[in-house]
Each structure stands twice: as structure tokens, then as C-alpha cells.
Amino acid sequence: MKILITGATGLIGRALVAQWQDQHQLVILSRSVAKAREILAIDASYHQSLDEIDFNQLDAVVNLAGEAIADKRWSESQKQKICQSRWQITEALVEKIQHCTTPPKVLISGSAIGFYGRQGSQIVTEEHSSFYPEFSHDICARWENLAQRAAGERTRVCILRTGIVLSSKGGALSKMLPLFKLGLGGPIGDGKQFMSWIHLDDMVRLIDFLLYRDDLSGPFNATAPRPVTNKQFSQLLAERFGKKAPFTVPAFVLRLAFGEMADLLLFGQNVQPKRLLDNSFEFHHPQLKEALNALQF
Numbered sequence: 646m647k648i649l650i651t652g653a654t655g656l657i658g659r660a661l662v663a664q665w666q667d668q669h670q671l672v673i674l675s676r677s678v679a680k681a682r683e684i685l686a687i688d689a690s691y692h693q694s695l696d697e698i699d700f701n702q703l704d705a706v707v708n709l710a711g712e713a714i715a716d717k718r719w720s721e722s723q724k725q726k727i728c729q730s731r732w733q734i735t736e737a738l739v740e741k742i743q744h745c746t747t748p749p750k751v752l753i754s755g756s757a758i759g760f761y762g763r764q765g766s767q768i769v770t771e772e773h774s775s776f777y778p779e780f781s782h783d784i785c786a787r788w789e790n791l792a793q794r795a796a797g798e799r800t801r802v803c804i805l806r807t808g809i810v811l812s813s814k815g816g817a818l819s820k821m822l823p824l825f826k827l828g829l830g831g832p833i834g835d836g837k838q839f840m841s842w843i844h845l846d847d848m849v850r851l852i853d854f855l856l857y858r859d860d861l862s863g864p865f866n867a868t869a870p871r872p873v874t875n876k877q878f879s880q881l882l883a884e885r886f887g888k889k890a891p892f893t894v895p896a897f898v899l900r901l902a903f904g905e906m907a908d909l910l911l912f913g914q915n916v917q918p919k920r921l922l923d924n925s926f927e928f929h930h931p932q933l934k935e936a937l938n939a940l941q942f
Contacts, residue, residue, distance in 0.1 A: 646856070647702060649674060651734055652709030652755070654684045656815045657807075660849045661707065662687060672698060674710075700741045700749065705856055708754040708792065710734045715817065719780070719906045728784055731755070735791040742795045753803045753855055754792035758841055758868060760785035760806055763912035766839060770919035771806070771864045779908065789864065801862040803855045808841035808868035808916060810848055813940045822942070825882050831892035833899065836876030838913035841868040844930035844939065854926050866918040870931050875913065878933065885937045 648665065649672040652658045662685050665671060671689040675681035678691045692698055700706075712730040717723050735754060742748045761769050762777025776782050789804050796802040810816045824830040851867055873881070883890035899907035918926075930936035 646670070646704035647672065648705045648707060648856075649698060649700075649703050649749075650707045650709065651738070652711060654681055655709055655711075656810060656812055656845070657848055657852075658709045659685065659814075660812070660845050661709075661852060662689075664849050664853065672703070674698070695737055695741055698741075700745045701747045703749040704751075706738060706742070706749050706752045706754075707852065707856075708735055708738055708752065711755060714757075714759075714781075714784075715820075715906060715909055718904050724780065728787070731784065731788045732791060735788060739791060739795040742800055743797075748795075748797070748800045750799070750859070751801050751803065751856065752792060752795045753805065753852060754789075756785045756789050756792075756804050756806045756864070757781065758806050758808050758866065758914050758916045759909070760789065760864075761914050761916070763908070764839075764914040766837070766915055769866075769914050769916045771866055772919070780905065781909065796862065801859070803862055804864040805852070805867045806864055806916075807848070808843050808866075808872075810845055811842055811936055811940065812845040813942050814845075816845075818940075821882065825879075825888065825890070826886050828883070828886075828888035829892060830879055830883055830888070831890040831894065832876040832879045833894045834875070834896040834911045836874060836879065836893070838875050838911060839872050839915040840875055840878045840913055841866075841872040841916035842878075842933065842936070843867055843869045844936040846939075847928050847930055850929065851921060851926055854921075858924065861920075861924060863920075865920050866916050867921075868916045868918050869928055869933070869936065870918055870922060871933060872915050872917075873933050881934050881937060884934075885942075 647670040651674045666687045759781025762782040879890040
């Protein structure tokens, strides 16, 4: 297939490109073509503008672009950057698809479990409709609505409501590792908040799965079927390095350090990938302990 990928230099994008480089003809959109070539180091068609790409020649579009949500404190300008980096590219992609005579067969577009907002311990599936109104929901709701506008008789849209992606090469886990390797890690707040996670390998596999399943569309929870509490996560991560997790990070310390962004760490969601399981997707890493052991640190 000829596949356009946005956000190809991100954690998921890099893994996806590595998986697909010998299987598909890849078209890479990047603000810096030179940087993308250097990071990805593959033979692909690189472009800086969507206007350079003929969407009539594409079989699929995978939209993973977006400013990292937890890299910086949420000032008003940073919030705008987080939102616009997702909304603008998605809107532009949809406009291109809508004006095609032979549009791509599928748009697979990013989102996050932040779509649900904080949910406590209640099990959350794709059918859940009681959302907590906060910044993470606002980002994802508009992001998804924009993507869904590409849906039509000839184009299906799949939405990836992604959890915490586990990888030794970046993402949230890389920020936790230094303390846990030293035996200084531990739960955040009361540790009861759920963490819905997915191993990077399964993330790539489910995108590949959705690429070929012409009968599937709509939102999919991109999380493993065994979410854990923050306390359980901390204990298992510490065990991975032969350590304990004796220290607790109080909520007020997080709020002082990160402001509103601390809510991402203090509240969670108990998310289940119901639609993937119902459609026979098999997770290679369904249990957290095994998933952590499978990572090369």
C-alpha cells in the first residue's frame, strides 16, 4: 500500500515506520524533512507540505502528529500548542481527503484515553459516554470530531484512543526510569488511580490490524486488557530492576511542580479495549509484569 504517515518521528511513528518500511510505500510528512530523514533513516517519500502529496494516489493515511502533552507545564500558550498541533493537521488531512476523486480507503487517526477524562475505578469501554469535562477531554473530543469528517462511502475512519505506551526508547516510561533504577520510585498520590497502558509492539500491531480490517471503523481503546493501579505499576516497575518502591510522591508536590498538568498523573481511567477484543485482536503483552520484562533497558 501507499501510506501517508504524520508524526512519523514520534515514539509510535518510528516503530510503525520500522515495521512497514519493507511492506509498504511510505510517504512521510514532516516540518523538517532533513531531520525526519536522519531520524528514520529509511528510503521513503518525504514532504514538508500536504500540497506536495497527491491524495488520490494514497491507500491509507495514519495521523499521529501532535505536540507531546506532558513535556511542559500547561501555560495557556502551551495548551494552544498542544491543541493546534493536533487539530490543524487533522483538519488539513480531512480537507484533502474530502476533495479526492479516489480518496484513501482508511484514515487511522490518533486520540487518547484522556478523551474520557478522569473516571476513577469504573471500567471504561468505547461505549462510555459520561465524560469528565477537563482539558484532556477537550483536546481529544475536537481531534476526533475533525477526523470523523473524513468518513464516507469510500473512506473509513479509525480512532486510536491510546493509553500509556510502554517502550525503552522514549515516552512516559523513560521519564520514570531514572528514579526507579535507583530504588527511589514509588506511587503518586494515594496510588489508587488506574493506569491503562500498552506495550509499543502491540500498539504497532493494532494499527496494522486496523489497516487491513475493512469492516472496522470508529473509536478503539488502544490499551492492554489488564490495566493496573498506580501503586501496582510502581511496584512492578521497581521489581523489574530488583528494587522496592518505598517512596510516595504527595499530590501537593506534583501540583507545585506541574500545575494543572499534575491531573494527568493524579487521576486515571480503567480502560478496556473491548472493540479490539470483540474483533479477535490478540495482545502479545496483556500483563504488565511480562510487558515490562519484554522491554530491553
